[in-house]
Amino acid sequence: MATLTLRNALIVTPTGIVRGGLSASGGVITHIGADSGLPLSEQDIDCRSMYVLPGLIDPHVHLGIGPGAGPEKFERDFRTESRDAAAGGVTTMVTTTLFGAQDRTEVAELAIEAGNRYSMVDFRLTSVITKREHLAEIPELVKKGIRSYKFFLGYKGAQAEAFGMASEGISWDFFYQACEAIGSADARAFPTIHAEDPYVRDFLTERMRNRPARNTLLQSWLESSPNILEPMQIYPAALIAHEVGTPVYVVHTSAAESVALIRDLRDRGWDVYGETLAAFLYWTAQEADARNKGAIAKIQPPIRTTRDRDALWGGVGDGTIASVGTDCQMYPRASRQGDFWDAQVGLGPGMGTLLPATVTAASRHSALDFELLARVLSENTARRFNLYPRKGVLQVGSDADIVVLDPTSAADVDPANLQSAAGYSLYENERLMGWPERVYVRGELVAERSRIVADAPVGRYIP
């Protein structure tokens, strides 16, 4: 007897949408097909023609950072933000380990232990490489199952030092050696880059900061980091990675010019991977200003224009932008208030709204195609992070990480109904559609209509 059967659904698979259902046993999918062929189960659910998607995989999460950063905050964030993930349909997250200069192996062990104890969803880790000495640890990190290594090319000076980096930031010789170290440790490993030239940006930020622009704060923020700063770093990073023979993964792609560049490089056959954020697919700076989002929408790189958002949707449509994530951080509300220019940079919590924000934005861009959304929110990310086909797909033998989605559900976002400890949301008061109805992690029901129903954390480290 199977433990779970979902019937009368639209099952989103890589080869099309199957009318029928699926069954799972022992945490793994055992059947997919017509309802009549499915076994009777202990839990036998009529999905009333809702969509069933593979559980979302968020490739871009930062637990443990912000005010009070450290091991205790890491544990706390695992506990609360993984519940936000589960409620929002994210069944696997890829989080960075703690930032800083200390040994990477040590913080990786701490992260694995914290997650195995407190996480409501499965997780992988990205190691943030901040100094050259860390490169020697990469073979050990690979043994621990870590294959993504983050480089903050977009920071210098005080921002770099706060992350444990040298004031000069990540120089190209450092990045070259990093690609060599990563490539020789494991052919499946790759660097991820925050591309945004910090030298031009910091000088423009100082210039913008002295201009009073109360009702156009986010448009001023956007002007402090013009579009060219992103491709200014993507191109040299891709040259180096290609020369050395590693892939390169561009996080939070924001600019139309970057989408065009990544497309060109991929057309050459280079392994350049594009990720963007749900926030960039949803907002423009002008819209965020009109809703008075202020510092809550202040991210580097910035939320940009209609032209950029359209280009990102074009990239999602043709595969140039292969993954959509959140760049989630649990920053308390107090750190986002006060002077706009001094407030903490970042988008705050996001996993609880990743699915409805993306679905809603897709519907506005004629891209409400659940097969496409399953690719960018799950399958492609699983492939890139070496989780496929265990995760990222609904097929027999894969983990029963499942989201049942009601495409007609619509609700105004109220942070009080989200599981994040942050207590605010970039989408507060936005009417979003496509909320998850039920969320399963390896066959276990963890969330139902935005509430957590699992008694204990079920998440595991997936090396």
Ligand SMILES: [Zn+2]
């Ligand atoms: Zn980030």
